[in-house]
Amino acid sequence: MELILKQAISSLGLEGDVVTVKPGYGRNYLLPQGKAVQATAANLALLEKDKAAIEARRAKEQKQAEDVAKKISGLTIVIEQLAGIDERLFGSVTTADICAKLAELDVTVDKRQILLNEPVKTLGETKIQVKVGFNVTAEFTLNVVPIQAG
Numbered sequence: 001m002e003l004i005l006k007q008a009i010s011s012l013g014l015e016g017d018v019v020t021v022k023p024g025y026g027r028n029y030l031l032p033q034g035k036a037v038q039a040t041a042a043n044l045a046l047l048e049k050d051k052a053a054i055e056a057r058r059a060k061e062q063k064q065a066e067d068v069a070k071k072i073s074g075l076t077i078v079i080e081q082l083a084g085i086d087e088r089l090f091g092s093v094t095t096a097d098i099c100a101k102l103a104e105l106d107v108t109v110d111k112r113q114i115l116l117n118e119p120v121k122t123l124g125e126t127k128i129q130v131k132v133g134f135n136v137t138a139e140f141t142l143n144v145v146p147i148q149a150g
Contacts (some may be wrong), residue, residue, distance in 0.1 A: 001026040004047055008061075008134045009035060014111035016047060016054040064112055065133025068107065072130055072138035077101050083146040092119035093144055098128065120144055 001021045001103045010031075012021070016041050021030065030036040037043050047054075079101055082090040095111040102109055115129040116135070126142045 003030055003036040004039050004043055005036050007035055010131075010134065014058060014134055016051065016058075016075065018044075018047075062133060062136070068132045069130075069136050070139035071105075071107050072102070072109075072132070072140050075105070075140040076104040076125075076143055077105075077140060078143045078145060080145055080147045081123075087123040089121050089123070089144065091143065092121045094119045098142065 002018060002020050005013055005015055005017050005019060012019050019036075024120050026036065031038070053065055079093055079097060079099070081093060084090065095114040095116050096117070098114055099109060099111040109130055109132065113131050115131055120126055120142065123144050123146060126144070128142045129137050129139050131137050
């Protein structure tokens, strides 16, 4: 099944790309969600007409992603959590916690963009990756320290 993407999908391509997908994926997910349209002659003609606007939008989004990546790269973020004697946290540091800490530094990212396989449950430094755009990722250091009794 041939479809025209209406937005970037990391596993398929960018907005305006013509992709071939399995019929079930197209019919049951991409089309109902409004993420793609069928590659009919009329839709292909519309795509050609809107090509310049799509390219300009892609370039703008790429530039914004690279700017955010520059802000994030090399950062060290410190988050305080309650911890036991064995340096294990009583809770965990999740993507929402990291996102809130980044927001304090004027870096706006969605928690789904933070690539964290599982919540951080130990003290110390961890390298965290953030997918800020299509094929643009940035890496920063998360330092989890115990809350100091005061």
